[in-house]
Amino acid sequence: MTRGLTKLDALFVEGPDDGAFINALVAKMRGLKIADSRLVRTLPDAGDAWALKAFDDYVNETKGRPDVRVGLVLDRDLPDNDKWPSVQGRLKALGLSAPAPASEGAVVDGRYGIWMWPDNVTHGTLETFVAAVLSPSPTYEFAHDVSRTARESHGAEFRERDLPKAALKVRSVWRDATAAGGYGHLVRNLEVLPDPAAAFLAWFDTLFLR
Secondary structure, eight states: OOOOOOTTOEEEESSHHHHHHHHHHHHHHHOOOHHHHTOEEOOTTOHHHHHHHHHHHHHHHTTTOTTOOEEEEEEOBOGGGOOHHHHHHHHHHTTOOOOSOOTTOEEETTTEEEEEETTSSSOBOHHHHHHHHBOOOHHHHHHHHHHHHHHHHHOOOSOGGGHHHHHHHHHHHHHOTTOOOTHHHHHHHSOBOHHHHHHHHHHHIIIIIO
């Protein structure tokens, strides 16, 4: 049986790019306009510290409401900034032993869920996941090459580790320079591969729709 979202359900994410992407992906692959329900919650440049605290606070605030579902989505990030220890600590606080990251994400008591981009196991970011979900194209590859050249030969200031983000931003502008929504805009207008998206969507379904 499909569960309907409530106004108290919440999914805390690191920033607007995450929010726009999740809203667009769920709309495209599940036909649900979750942007209208304001399920996904973030602030401009909120970051992982904000998302972690907001999740903790809301879990405590809604403890007596078994009908409320609360989720958290973070980048696992690179080994030098691995978010797994922070996630593991929260899962233990919720009663899950969590000896290692699980490929299906985590849902505790059917009420609390945590997902780490890209696949809960691999180190990476939202951009790692977006690049895997969008159908490969020469245009994206060219955006990647142009971004690398801009950094290496023309003094573009972004860090090497942020090259995937730069390439996706460039690809979005090339698709429509007047469009808003960043990665959400890419999901709405380009082909999405169902297999790479399946695990995240299954986690989302388990937490919020069952």
